[in-house]
Amino acid sequence: MRTKHTISSFLLSLVILLSVAACNHEEKKDVLLFSAEIKNPTGDSIFIENLSKGEVVIAFRLNNGILSKDSVALPMGYYRISDGNETTLCFLKPGFDLHLSLNTKEFDESIKYSGIGGYENNYLAAKYLLEESFQDVNNYGYYASLEETEFLLFADSIYNLKLELFNKNKSNFDKDFGKLEFENLKIQYLTKLANYESMHSFITENQAFKVSNDFPNPFININLDDEQLLLVSGYINFIKMYLQQETIAELDKTNSTSYYNTLIDLLDFQIKNTKIKEEIAYYIGPASFSYAEDKEYFYGKLKEIISNPEYLNQIEEIYSKIKKTKKGAISPTFELYDIDSNFVKLENFKGKLVYIDIWATWCSPCIKEIPYLDKLQTEFKDKNIVFISICQNDVKEIWEAVVLSNELQGIHIFIPEIDNKFLSDYLVTGIPRFILIDEKGFIIDSEALRPSNPALKEQLDELLNCLTIP
Secondary structure, eight states: OOOHHHHHHHHHHHHHHHHHHHHHHHHHHHSEEEEEEEESOSSSEEEEEETTTOOEEEEEEOBTTEEEEEEEOOOSEEEEEEETTEEEEEEEOTTOEEEEEEEGGGHHHHOEEEEETHHHHHHHHHHHHHHHHTTTTSSHHHHTTSOHHHHHHHHHHHHHHHHHHHHHHGGGSOHHHHHHHHHHHHHHHHHHHHHHHHHHHHHHTOTTOOOOTTSOOTTTTOOOSOGGGGGSTTHHHHHHHHHHHHHHHHHHHHTOOOHHHHHHHHHHHHOOOHHHHHHHHHHHHHHHGGGOSSHHHHHHHHHHHOOOHHHHHHHHHHHHHHHHTSTTSBOOOOEEEBTTSOEEEGGGGTTSEEEEEEEOTTOHHHHHHHHHHHHHHHHTTTSSEEEEEEEESSOHHHHHHHHHHTTOOSEEEEEOSSSOHHHHHTTOOSSSEEEEEOTTSBEEETTOOOTTSHHHHHHHHHHHHTOOOO
16 A cells, blocks of 8 residues: 555656656757768768858767767758758758758758758758759849840749749748748849849940839838848848838939938838847948948947947947048058069059059959040059059959950059958948049048049049149
8 A cells, every 4th residue: 555655756756757858848849959861971070050141050070971869059040051062051940850861972962851840941952953953044144134024024934933842842831931931932033023123234234224114013012020031031131122222212302412321211210120120230231331421420320220239349340440541541551462573562652642443353343444444544644643453352363364465554453362451441342442542641532433433534633733742
């Protein structure tokens, strides 16, 4: 016969076991369980990378190509799994119990997932193979050259092919994944529509091109409130494109020329969700900061909108550099070798105006400026001005061939390193970029006019007429 003490002990043990089981169950909900079997691995590890930043967030050590089940604390979202130079898109979520198998010799074709989360990731692998099948035509070099009616038929057909694959599999999808992936497909399609006018104008060199009044408005039902959409690749850029369109419309109404200050105002006014507002401001801010017409105002708005300490630190760093490259500041300098292996320092050109062109051979807008730059150099050949062309983020042999075969005038410099201090100090985030420095080494304009702008010649004439040589 059991005593009360025995029964109490039994009940207490049962409660503890149930509690432990409940805790384990909760723990599994909070983490992703992941295992893998990799045939012919290229190394002893596989990596999970953050999709938006391209940073490795988890490294798994393989044992003869095998990864035993491991738990990972990662927020829900799209990631990349990489083995050597090969990568595959995946969707990970706490609560998934996912097993990956692949053969690196047939990487994309061999990918197979099983377990919780398998349906979603097998779909992503199949979607990649579908996209690969029409990648030769699904690039703006082809579809942006099409006339409007043909382009819309093309864009619709690509979208419908992807949507067909999605609809065939969606009944098996996790609810969150189904929502995000549907939005992902839609935003890819709408972004293509939103880009068409500018891309067609660029490809066809028809600067006057405008889409017809019947062209669909990609922003008509834009969602500015659901912060879960921040997990969708391309969503932030799509919102940026919408705000850029709204900014242009606002400038047309007011006849204002303050593009970037209007842009940050519209961002603050139109987006009510604080998380989305902060992410868009951070996405726009660093790249646009140096172009802002009123940099103090732009800086103040960013400080109002952004609260993330990491983001704020970067904004402060950029602002500090902007103050060092404002009009009248002493220019950052460089010490580099030109195409003839001569050692060149910016200080060598004291007593002359210095006009700097930052470019690359792969940059079409840069190449379009070359004839205008060449004409300027001919016109100012005997004046106290030096023209320096700095090529960056390029292949040295290609750069040399372009400069020599075209007999380009001026001083030509190649910057081999990715992170060059001169470019960093000037916050060069896009090219072509032009800088104008006076005869004493002080900055006239860190965002100088392009050679194709007739006002540049007038400005240079005026500066040279007032030139004082120390």
